[in-house]
Amino acid sequence: xxxxxxxxxxxxxxxxxxxxxxxxxxxxxxxxxxxxxxxxxxxxxxxxxxxxxxxxxxxxxxxxxxxxxxxxxxxxxxxxxxxxxxxxxxxxxxxxxxxxxxxxxxxxxxxxxxxxxxxxxxxxxxxxxxxxxxxxxxxxxxxxxxxxxxxxxxxxxxxxxxxxxxxxxxxxxxxxxxxxxxxxxxxxxxxxxxxxxxxxxxxxxxxxxxxxxxxxxxxxxxxxxxxxxxxxxxxxxxxxxxxxxxxxxxxxxxxxxxxxxxxxxxxxxxxxxxxxxxxxxxxxxxxxxxxxxxxxxxxxxxxxxxxxxxxxxxxxxxxxxxxxxxxxxxxxxxxxxxxxxxxxxxxxxxxxxxxxxxxxxxxxxxxxxxxxxxxxxxxxxxxxxxxxxxxxxxxxxxxxxxxxxxxxxxxxxxxxxxxxxxxxxxxxxxxxxxxxxxxxxxxxxxxxxx
Amino acid sequence: xxxxxxxxxxxxxxxxxxxxxxxxxxxxxxxxxxxxxxxxxxxxxxxxxxxxxxxxxxxxxxxxxxxxxxxxxxxxxxxxxxxxxxxxxxxxxxxxxxxxxxxxxxxxxxxxxxxxxxxxxxxxxxxxxxxxxxxxxxxxxxxxxxxxxxxxxxxxxxxxxxxxxxxxxxxxxxxxxxxxxxxxxxxxxxxxxxxxxxxxxxxxxxxxxxxxxxxxxxxxxxxxxxxxxxxxxxxxxxxxxxxxxxxxxxxxxxxxxxxxxxxxxxxxxxxxxxxxxxxxxxxxxxxxxxxxxxxxxxxxxxxxxxxxxxxxxxxxxxxxxxxxxxxxxxxxxxxxxxxxxxxxxxxxxxxxxxxxxxxxxxxxxxxxxxxxxxxxxxxxxxxxxxxxxxxxxxxxxxxxxxxxxxxxxxxxxxxxxxxxxxxxxxxxxxxxxxxxxxxxxxxxxxxxxxxxxxxxxxxxxxxxxxxxxxxxxxxxxxxxxxxxxxxxxx
Numbered sequence: 001x002x003x004x005x006x007x008x009x010x011x012x013x014x015x016x017x018x019x020x021x022x023x024x025x026x027x028x029x030x031x032x033x034x035x036x037x038x039x040x041x042x043x044x045x046x047x048x049x050x051x052x053x054x055x056x057x058x059x060x061x062x063x064x065x066x067x068x069x070x071x072x073x074x075x076x077x078x079x080x081x082x083x084x085x086x087x088x089x090x091x092x093x094x095x096x097x098x099x100x101x102x103x104x105x106x107x108x109x110x111x112x113x114x115x116x117x118x119x120x121x122x123x124x125x126x127x128x129x130x131x132x133x134x135x136x137x138x139x140x141x142x143x144x145x146x147x148x149x150x151x152x153x154x155x156x157x158x159x160x161x162x163x164x165x166x167x168x169x170x171x172x173x174x175x176x177x178x179x180x181x182x183x184x185x186x187x188x189x190x191x192x193x194x195x196x197x198x199x200x201x202x203x204x205x206x207x208x209x210x211x212x213x214x215x216x217x218x219x220x221x222x223x224x225x226x227x228x229x230x231x232x233x234x235x236x237x238x239x240x241x242x243x244x245x246x247x248x249x250x251x252x253x254x255x256x257x258x259x260x261x262x263x264x265x266x267x268x269x270x271x272x273x274x275x276x277x278x279x280x281x282x283x284x285x286x287x288x289x290x291x292x293x294x295x296x297x298x299x300x301x302x303x304x305x306x307x308x309x310x311x312x313x314x315x316x317x318x319x320x321x322x323x324x325x326x327x328x329x330x331x332x333x334x335x336x337x338x339x340x341x342x343x344x345x346x347x348x349x350x351x352x353x354x355x356x357x358x359x360x361x362x363x364x365x366x367x368x369x370x371x372x373x374x375x376x377x378x379x380x381x382x383x384x385x386x387x388x389x390x391x392x393x394x395x396x397x398x399x400x401x402x403x404x405x406x407x408x409x410x411x412x413x414x415x416x417x418x419x420x421x422x423x424x425x426x427x428x429x430x431x432x433x434x435x436x437x438x439x440x441x442x443x444x445x446x447x448x449x450x
Numbered sequence: 451x452x453x454x455x456x457x458x459x460x461x462x463x464x465x466x467x468x469x470x471x472x473x474x475x476x477x478x479x480x481x482x483x484x485x486x487x488x489x490x491x492x493x494x495x496x497x498x499x500x501x502x503x504x505x506x507x508x509x510x511x512x513x514x515x516x517x518x519x520x521x522x523x524x525x526x527x528x529x530x531x532x533x534x535x536x537x538x539x540x541x542x543x544x545x546x547x548x549x550x551x552x553x554x555x556x557x558x559x560x561x562x563x564x565x566x567x568x569x570x571x572x573x574x575x576x577x578x579x580x581x582x583x584x585x586x587x588x589x590x591x592x593x594x595x596x597x598x599x600x601x602x603x604x605x606x607x608x609x610x611x612x613x614x615x616x617x618x619x620x621x622x623x624x625x626x627x628x629x630x631x632x633x634x635x636x637x638x639x640x641x642x643x644x645x646x647x648x649x650x651x652x653x654x655x656x657x658x659x660x661x662x663x664x665x666x667x668x669x670x671x672x673x674x675x676x677x678x679x680x681x682x683x684x685x686x687x688x689x690x691x692x693x694x695x696x697x698x699x700x701x702x703x704x705x706x707x708x709x710x711x712x713x714x715x716x717x718x719x720x721x722x723x724x725x726x727x728x729x730x731x732x733x734x735x736x737x738x739x740x741x742x743x744x745x746x747x748x749x750x751x752x753x754x755x756x757x758x759x760x761x762x763x764x765x766x767x768x769x770x771x772x773x774x775x776x777x778x779x780x781x782x783x784x785x786x787x788x789x790x791x792x793x794x795x796x797x798x799x800x801x802x803x804x805x806x807x808x809x810x811x812x813x814x815x816x817x818x819x820x821x822x823x824x825x826x827x828x829x830x831x832x833x834x835x836x837x838x839x840x841x842x843x844x845x846x847x848x849x850x851x852x853x854x855x856x857x858x859x860x861x862x863x864x865x866x867x868x869x870x871x872x873x874x875x876x877x878x879x880x881x882x883x884x885x886x887x888x889x890x891x892x893x894x895x896x897x898x899x900x901x902x903x904x905x906x907x908x909x910x911x912x913x914x915x916x917x918x919x920x921x922x923x924x925x926x927x928x929x930x931x932x933x934x935x936x937x938x939x940x
Contacts (some may be wrong), residue, residue, distance in 0.1 A: 022599045023525040023696070047523055048856040049498060087486030089775075089784050094491050096775035097842045099498070099849020118498035118853060127491050145483035148787030152743070156790050156810050160743045162638040263740035264638040267631055298557075299569035308566070311624060314631045336631060363574045370576025374597050377524045382857065438638075441739035444915050446929060446939045 025376050026404050027386065032226060036238045037210025040229060041390050041400045043217045045383065051218030052383040053125040054114035055133070056391030058213075059206035061184040062108045062245045062325070070150065070186015071194055073106040075202050077146040079113060080104070084135035088142055091128055098124065101384060106184055109324045110395045116384040119219040122228060129214070130232035133207060138199050147191055154185045162264035166271055166436045173256050174273050174328060174432045179245045208239035215391040215400070218383040247325030249275065256432040261439035267314070268341055269436045272331040272348065274425050279322035280397045285409045286417040287329050287425065291318040292371060293364040293418070294355060295331060301351050302331070312336060312344045324396045329425060341435060356422045359415040369411055376407045485784050497845060498852040502878050505692070505865050506699040512714045513687030516706075517865050518699040521858040527695035528595040528859060529605070529706075531612065532866055534690075535719030536590035536683040538583045539657050544670075547663025549583035551625065551671055552679045553590050556581045558621035560614040565621050568611060572596075577604035579611055586649065586658040588722060588800060589870075590684070598696035605705040613712055615680060617673040626668045633665060637932045640745040640810070643736045643911045646934060648747045651734055651907040652804045656725045685715030690869045694858040722801045727751040731906050733927045737914030737937060744816040744912035748823055749806035752900040755798040755871045761884045762892040763805070763900065767796045768843045769893065770830050771807055775846070777826050778807060786822060788815040800871065805900055813913055817920045827906075830897040834890045848882040 032040040061072050082088040095102040095115055102115040113132075115125045158164040168183045175181035214233070216225055252275055277283045295302040295318025306313040315334040321327055335344050380386055386403070393402040505517040538549040557579055558565040572579060577596030583589075594608035636642040646661045653659035691709070693702050727750045753759050771778040771794025782792040792809035807827065811819045835843075854860045864878045874880075910917055914929055918939070921927045929937040 022597075025524070050853055050856050081483075082486065085488055085490040087488045088483065089485035089780060090487050090491075092774040093485075093487065093842075094493065096773050097846045097849075098493060099846060099851070099853050101853070116853065118849065120494040120496055120498065123492040124494070141483040145784065145787040149783055149790055152788070152790040152810070152812060155743045155812055160640060160741055160810070162635070264738075266634040266638045297569065297573045299566065299573040304566065304569075307628070308624065311627065314628045334631075336627070337634070363570065367573045367576065370574065370597065370600070373599075374526070374576045377526050377597070380524055381526075440638075443737060443739050443931065443937075446737070446914055446918060446937065 022373070025373070025380065025407065027380060029390070029400050029404065030222060031400065034209065034230065034234055036234065036236055037208070038229075038233055038236075039213045039394065040226070041213060041215045041394055042220075042222050042225065043215070043386060043390060044220065044222065045217065046219050048383075049119045049219050050116060050383055051119050051122060051125070051216060051220050052114060052116040052387040053129060054112050054215045054387040054391040055129045056110050056112040056213045056215070056395045057206060058211045058395045059111055059242070060107050060109045061182065061186070062179045062247060063206065063242070064179075064182065064186075066178055067190055067193060068186075068198065069182045069190040070184070071190070071198060071202065072111055073184055073186065074147065074150050074191060074194055075199060076104045076106045076111050076113075077150055078138055078143065078199055079132050079136065081142040081146060082137045083132040084137060085131050086128060091132075094124065094128065108180070108184060110392060112388060112391055114384060114388055114391075116382075122220055122225065126228055126232045130236065133209065133212070133233065134236045136203050136207070138196055140196055143194070143196055143199060147194065150185075151188060151191055154188065154191075158185060160264075162266070163262060163269055163436055164264070165260065165262070166269065166434060169258060169260055170271050170273055170432065170434045173258050173434060174275060175249060175326070177247060177249050179247055180249065180326060204239060205242050209233060209236050210238040211242060213391050213394040215387045215394070217387040217390065247323075249326045252430050252432075255428050257435075258433075259435040259437060262436050263439060263441045265436055265438040267337045267438060268335040270331075270333040270335065270341065270345060270348075271434045271436070272333070273328040273432045274427070274430050276320070276327045276329050276425050278325050279327055280399075280402065282409070282417070283421050283424070284320065284322060284327060286413045286421040288320045288322075289365075289368045289410060289413045290355065290418045290422055291320050291329060292368045293360045294318050294351065296371070297367075299367070301354070302348065305351055306333065306344070306347055310347055312339050312347055316348075345433070352422065352426050356419060356426070360418055365415065372407055372410045379403075482785060483787070485780050497849050500852040500855050500882075502855060502864070503861055505862070508699070508703070510686065510710050512710060512712055514709060514712065515690045515869055516703070517690065517692045517862065518697070518702050519692070519694040519858055519862055519865070520698060521694060522696045525598040525696050526595070527598050527601045527605075527693065527697050528862075529593070529608070529691065529693045530862065530866070531592040531689055531691045532870065533590045533592065533684055534588055534688040534870065535685065536583065536679075536688075537587040538585050538660070539588045539722060540683070541657070541660070543657075544667065545675070546660050546667050547629070548667075548671060548675065548679055549590060549683075550663060551622075551629070551668070552676045553581035553583045553592075554625055555617050555622060555676055556592070556611050556615045558625065559616045559618040560610050561616055562614070563610065565618070568607070571607055572604060575600050575604045575607075577608070579608050585661045586653075588719070601697060602705055606708065609706060609708040612684075613708060615676075617676040617680075619673050622671070622673055622676070626671070629663065629668055630665055633663065636662065640738060640741065640743070640911045643738060643932060644745045644747055644909060647734045647736050647911070647930060648749075648806070648907065648909045651732060651909055652728055652749065652751050653725055654728060656723060658725060658801065658803075682715065686712045687714060688719050690866050692862040692866050694862045725751050725802045727902075727905060728907050729905050731904055731908070731925050733908045733921050733925050734910070735914050735917055735921055735927050735929045736909070736911040736932065737929055738911050738932055739913070741912040742813060743810045744813055744910050744917055745810045746816070746819070746823070746908070746910045747806050747808045748827070748906055748908050749804045750900070750902065750905055750907055751802050752796065752805040753798055754800060754802040756800070756873070757798070757802075759896050759899070760798060762888050762896045763796055763798075764847065765840070765843060765885060765888045766830065766893045766897050767794050767805065768847055769835055769839065770794045770826060772843075777829070778809070778823070781822050781826060782809060782811070782819055786815075786818060788812075788819040788822070792819070792823075813916050816910070816912070816917060820920060820924070824903070827901055827903060831894070831901060831903075834894050837890065840888070840890050840893065844885050844888060847885050851882060851885075
């Protein structure tokens, strides 16, 4: 009698469960270092018989030089093209055939490689990552093949998409320093220019154990895992510490504006960026809180004003793009077709001024805390994502424990901090605006007679 | 970079979108990039043995099925309500978008709360509500999720949104304006144009062919129509509520205490009209000026989810295009460099859906890519899959299934699918053994049965001037513009 089961449950207690103290969101972090400089972070979790591994290298598009944009990412693809004991493509075959997940990703600040497996495949993950760190094998045919794949990735994600070029144009306009202003995907010309020698040199300089962090999360025994890591990685030689890129930006003194035309867009879009201090600083945490109050969710100030009340836009949102170096606070507005874009911009800036002149409401601060707590919890759901984040935090900010302490830093932001950072950074002279206008290409006739 | 938890991987550029084994890399004389196996990696031969956690199941007097899966590792709760019969597939023929608009309007006001109040109260609690009625789906899915800390507050709020929407006219008019802009926006995207033409090609007159509302249909929608749809289609007998996370079944029922009052509606929704495979090969080309790639889909209607051929089709699909180790990826990307990724997929619902091979490639690589797509289609039909390859693919599915059980949302998905497709209670327990039992002969049989070269529907989106001569080789090409209208061709 399933119906009866329900009635009994309901009769059990009509009182709602008493509020208990919120569950702490802390995971264990243990750190080690091999003699060759390889940093190791363990986070044990035996709730499921699985584990995840990430290797995060301290290199990204910030390390690229003029004429080789996109190279850090192209190199990442070469890491799947074979090494001494793993054939081209065999990495993917081994991971998939054993039920695992894998990928590699490149950003401005770091490049990472990761896999997740059942815990009985610990040797496989360590072997795969160590073999390519020790002995990457490259040849011209494989480089040409992956250059094609990467150029297709650029076409797919940028050149053939509405608003595809917008973020690249914005990045180039906001920053002055070459290290910061070029995109991770890079230009077709520079991708074409990359050589085997570039690959070999990049591998030697940046893909050394002392320039990487190995993160292991999940179901493993630390002593056993550490012994295996020594076996697989211990004899890979260290290299001289690579030079850190200079990411310094001159102070912006005037608003920067640019308008571009897009063949695939059907409605105008405004991308507004304000330069900010680097990531993991108290000001950036304050700006992060501000971005949530101002432009995250349908109750946010920008959404309510621009989308619901004034109907000037179909969507609007804010985010902080956090880097090791100079970062940005961004506002994106998808305008309603036919609206005066000046009026749209004015409405955005009016809301920005309002956060400067009066403190945000209690409920807005509460919203930020609840959303941040929830996002922190969600980030811990999969072992793979935990390994991904811990590796990233270790490499970029030198602190694997940031996965535990970040929420506290957000919580400590006060209403006055928010007003202060709004006044300091969200100013006209610190602003960069890219306007993307729809401009469909004319259709060509298919009839050769015309 | 993506330390920012809000936008993970926003700027990260990945090696593959998802993630096997090419045999004959082609007959070209130029040096090629070859996939190679050295077989030196230390692999444990043991596949993880798994026991599927079972949710607690209850049926309320009004017919609603409730599944609760406890997982107290993190302070999170997710509730997902699948309402069969309320999906876009059942939109009245003259009102495409009705299910969609109803779902979107739920959170725009209830008998006791305005749109703004709902948004503020939910966000203050850190909780979210989404309701979706995807095209071609029989189901409207209502999701509410948030922290367990304050679930006693956001769950009743979400229930109010589900059961007592007021469909205010002012909000409806605003929503229509936003949706009309989306109708324009989507015509700039290759993905939408591909889906629109492909669904029309394979489904023909079946309602699953519809992939978009129209301006005219949106204009005609009234609050009364939404209220009627909600009343007649949001019916507890046809719904399954799955709750997963940091919550006990008894507490869950207390928090969802408004649900038993959800009024029972008409009888169970019947199976939808069956679909049938399109006969005769047809080629459709959507001209999207300015395109630098061709987006291609090739396929036809195959099977429904209850079909006995489902399991061998899963293995066949995995071998051909199920990931970065499958034939299409290895051939079109790793050997030929035509694409960032080429894949296949099997869409099986309560009515038969298509098996599709797909990829996006630079315009001038389309000819080579089409040749390799057809080569792979012929190979899976004409040649039995070698023993090693089929064994590896079956192992991949079984091991991947085991790994997926770590995620409560996935477990809930498996449990809900038993209800929706009327599968035996031990279906998922027996699934690994069923996959393992599939033979190369079965794979070849289903490939020959469901992938018929002479009946394939081929759809491409891109620069028609350059693509038409490439596609002409496969048959008569029908050209369309981005508005969905046929274009005159010589």
